[in-house]
């Protein structure tokens with residue numbers, strides 16, 4: 001069911017510093033910083049030939065990545081995002097398999113304007129998984 005790796009997300013305490021590392025040290029092609037108040041994060045995308053890296057910095061009071069950064073002060077890998085063709089079918093399959101679908105069990109429009117859902121890390125080898133309909 002899962003398709004391409006859409007992106008790997010890395011939570012960081014300082015997105016300008018993280019962007020500089022990806023641009024200047026690793027030589028990556030980086031986007032501008034985009035504030036996403038609806039999602040409680042600021043994002044930068046690093047375009048790679050086969051996928052993307054999503055740098056995430058907390059934005060606002062109730063950022064969903066605030067706790068993660070409390071436990072991982074210098075940042076860390078936050079989630080992986082796999083593409084699916086049909087998000088409703090994917091959610092049904094996850095629930096049938098006993099996996100916990102976060103955020104009330106339905107999809108939302110994600111940071112890239114497409115339907116996404118997050119799955120509980122304890123059901124997926126300790127990794128927060130995002131599914132995105134493409």
Ligand code: CO
Nearest residue numbers: 009054081130
């Ligand atoms: Co993501």
